[in-house]
Amino acid sequence: MFKFKIQKQSKKTLSRAGVIETAHGNFKTPVFMPCATAGAVKGISSEELKNIGFEIILSNTYHLFLRPGEKEIQKLGGLNRFMNWDRPMLTDSGGYQVFSLGKNFRDYAEEIKEAILVNVKNDGVWFKSHIDGSKHFFSPEKVIEIQKDLSSDIVMVLDECTEYPATLKRAKDSMEITHTWAKRSIDYWRRFGNKKQAIFGIVQGSVYPKLRRESVKYISSLGFDGLAVGGVSVGEGKANMKKIIRNVGPILPKDKPHYLMGIGEPEDIIFATKYGFDMFDCVLPTRLGRHGTCWVTKNWSKFNKIDLRKSQFSQDKKTIMESCGCPSCKAGYSKAYINHLFKNNEMLGLRLASLHNLWILAELIRRIRRSI
Amino acid sequence: MFKFKIQKQSKKTLSRAGVIETAHGNFKTPVFMPCATAGAVKGISSEELKNIGFEIILSNTYHLFLRPGEKEIQKLGGLNRFMNWDRPMLTDSGGYQVFSLGKNFRDYAEEIKEAILVNVKNDGVWFKSHIDGSKHFFSPEKVIEIQKDLSSDIVMVLDECTEYPATLKRAKDSMEITHTWAKRSIDYWRRFGNKKQAIFGIVQGSVYPKLRRESVKYISSLGFDGLAVGGVSVGEGKANMKKIIRNVGPILPKDKPHYLMGIGEPEDIIFATKYGFDMFDCVLPTRLGRHGTCWVTKNWSKFNKIDLRKSQFSQDKKTIMESCGCPSCKAGYSKAYINHLFKNNEMLGLRLASLHNLWILAELIRRIRRSI
Numbered sequence: 215m216f217k218f219k220i221q222k223q224s225k226k227t228l229s230r231a232g233v234i235e236t237a238h239g240n241f242k243t244p245v246f247m248p249c250a251t252a253g254a255v256k257g258i259s260s261e262e263l264k265n266i267g268f269e270i271i272l273s274n275t276y277h278l279f280l281r282p283g284e285k286e287i288q289k290l291g292g293l294n295r296f297m298n299w300d301r302p303m304l305t306d307s308g309g310y311q312v313f314s315l316g317k318n319f320r321d322y323a324e325e326i327k328e329a330i331l332v333n334v335k336n337d338g339v340w341f342k343s344h345i346d347g348s349k350h351f352f353s354p355e356k357v358i359e360i361q362k363d364l365s366s367d368i369v370m371v372l373d374e375c376t377e378y379p380a381t382l383k384r385a386k387d388s389m390e391i392t393h394t395w396a397k398r399s400i401d402y403w404r405r406f407g408n409k410k411q412a413i414f415g416i417v418q419g420s421v422y423p424k425l426r427r428e429s430v431k432y433i434s435s436l437g438f439d440g441l442a443v444g445g446v447s448v449g450e451g452k453a454n455m456k457k458i459i460r461n462v463g464p465i466l467p468k469d470k471p472h473y474l475m476g477i478g479e480p481e482d483i484i485f486a487t488k489y490g491f492d493m494f495d496c497v498l499p500t501r502l503g504r505h506g507t508c509w510v511t512k513n514w515s516k517f518n519k520i521d522l523r524k525s526q527f528s529q530d531k532k533t534i535m536e537s538c539g540c541p542s543c544k545a546g547y548s549k550a551y552i553n554h555l556f557k558n559n560e561m562l563g564l565r566l567a568s569l570h571n572l573w574i575l576a577e578l579i580r581r582i583r584r585s586i
Numbered sequence: 587m588f589k590f591k592i593q594k595q596s597k598k599t600l601s602r603a604g605v606i607e608t609a610h611g612n613f614k615t616p617v618f619m620p621c622a623t624a625g626a627v628k629g630i631s632s633e634e635l636k637n638i639g640f641e642i643i644l645s646n647t648y649h650l651f652l653r654p655g656e657k658e659i660q661k662l663g664g665l666n667r668f669m670n671w672d673r674p675m676l677t678d679s680g681g682y683q684v685f686s687l688g689k690n691f692r693d694y695a696e697e698i699k700e701a702i703l704v705n706v707k708n709d710g711v712w713f714k715s716h717i718d719g720s721k722h723f724f725s726p727e728k729v730i731e732i733q734k735d736l737s738s739d740i741v742m743v744l745d746e747c748t749e750y751p752a753t754l755k756r757a758k759d760s761m762e763i764t765h766t767w768a769k770r771s772i773d774y775w776r777r778f779g780n781k782k783q784a785i786f787g788i789v790q791g792s793v794y795p796k797l798r799r800e801s802v803k804y805i806s807s808l809g810f811d812g813l814a815v816g817g818v819s820v821g822e823g824k825a826n827m828k829k830i831i832r833n834v835g836p837i838l839p840k841d842k843p844h845y846l847m848g849i850g851e852p853e854d855i856i857f858a859t860k861y862g863f864d865m866f867d868c869v870l871p872t873r874l875g876r877h878g879t880c881w882v883t884k885n886w887s888k889f890n891k892i893d894l895r896k897s898q899f900s901q902d903k904k905t906i907m908e909s910c911g912c913p914s915c916k917a918g919y920s921k922a923y924i925n926h927l928f929k930n931n932e933m934l935g936l937r938l939a940s941l942h943n944l945w946i947l948a949e950l951i952r953r954i955r956r957s958i
Contacts, residue, residue, distance in 0.1 A: 252926075252930040252932055253923070253926060253927070253930070253932075254927055254930075254932045254934045254935075255934075256932065256933065256934075257932075257933045257934055257937065258934065259917065259934060259937070259938070260917070261913075261917055277930075281926070281929060281930060282900065282922075282926050282929075286900070286901070289901065290901065290903060290920070290922050290923075291903070296920070296922070296923055296926075297923065298917055298918050298919050298920075298923065528654065528658070529658070529661065529662065531662060531663070541633075545631065545632070545633055545670055546670050547670050548662070548668070548670075550654075550658075550662050550668070551625070551662075551668055551669065551670065554624075554625060554653070554654050554668075555625070555626055557653060557654075558624040558625070558626075558649075558653060560624055560625075560626045560628065560629075561628065561629045561933055562626045562627075562628075562629055562630065562631060563626075565629065565631070566631070
């Protein structure tokens, strides 16, 4: 069950305002999806997310597969029920974590790289759990089955998130793995997919316009419910990121939702919506918040980051941002107090900062939508 | 500004229901005060405390004196304004922390003991900061000045919290220090006290009924606004604690509020209210919650503790407690989900458990009050 309706198309840019219908209700686009990595947006409850105005969240297949396991979640009534979230849910495929966590876990890195080199071009990818080192295998079919058990509304296909930098040759080889997997995914979905769920394909191609065009063309041809663009925000830098957005946005099929994966800086979201992107996700609001950093803005087009742990805020009676409607600022918590909380490792501090950042993105998206 | 009015007196026990008027508004008694140790109830916002129904909270002079400092808080408009808490506030004297933290910080223990031995019978007590090891001095007058700067509604006098076990001789000597300090406190308060604040004296005397009676008599004679009983919950065991409550409760002056310090087990609160105690504080609700332990009850007279981290809960679809009105149970979070959150070190788990425990005590107090 999935419908995408464009309600308004900007005349000046590719921006569009729409609505997506899923088994767990509708959500408006453009949309930002907070990340409930291990089944929870760090420190924030489902009620708080709803109060801020989020209509859809993202959960990570990789984390939930490892713990508690998709079968456990299925027994508990699916991921929505488990998390007490009754609105739409997107699950990623786990591909990004398999590849990126592999790079971070130095102890396993060599072995994982080897495993990837050996296996990645065949059926799928072997990886080691970051929790206990146990070995697991993800294939395009397997991650679909996991996401069926999780009962999310939007299922993502397994892709290879091409690392940066990558040579043209390497980027092309990597993209072809993603394409092979995409084809297998849609074939499998047509036979065994759950009609209540939608499935999105993922475009790769690194920073090479030719590859990106080829990838858009191929992935679009497979008939997915939506198109995601991956392999951005992997260290390619702002200029390259913008280039990809400018190249890819305009050639994505107009009648499908466009999801730019892993992007969460306010300016980047503003930029990408002008090129027709509808969906965004990122761990930034809570990751920054946990470290005391908050976005502030005066005009909603330029954003600054302030680090509330700095002593310059220890006597600042003002809230994080003037005329801000976030739960922290609206209640009246001062920067001095939040500074004090961080100095004392009081978790209320990171919660207030995270709630502020989440609200900033929710409000930004509302403003973008109104302006279309 | 302080008024205590008894609205209802039980005919069967010494229980009474009352209301206390302070500069920051009224609160009903019996009352439980959550502890905002370093200016925050661990992980819980002021709005959440209000929603659960708390009318007064306690903050720790020791912690706030060390960081950010009472002068900083004064510059920021006082502790209520700093914490964004507009209801009544009690501050302890710091005495308990000076003595109990001294015992815990092994590196400093010898030196602190020595310092206490040298200084405690004279002007006050020297102690070392648990944050940076810096040396500080608390006297009865000094802790009053600090609490004046904090602008709390109820100021506690400096006492020596007698350790357990203590010989009769040691307990008597210790009590006499507390008495000397109490006299100095009230004398100082009469000259320099803030009329907007109230001041409570503290009864000591360890487990010795004779000393406790002597202490009640002396402290009551000094004209404090309220009477606190300290030196309980210091390792004396339930039987001794109940003995102290039974001995002391009935002889406290009826027209003053009776505050039993550091008590927070539901059964102990029920027991103590029967002996006329009106006020309670404890870190237990959040301390237990942080470690995954929750109170549950069927009849509100017997309470069990369950450890949600245990694997027996990993498939339990039910909320922490049946027909519970806490923010976690009311929203519908299952024990299986909270178990998962603890396994993943997701702070949402300890927040849900803490909110549940806080609500249990708030609800228990409401039920006790209604039953009087």
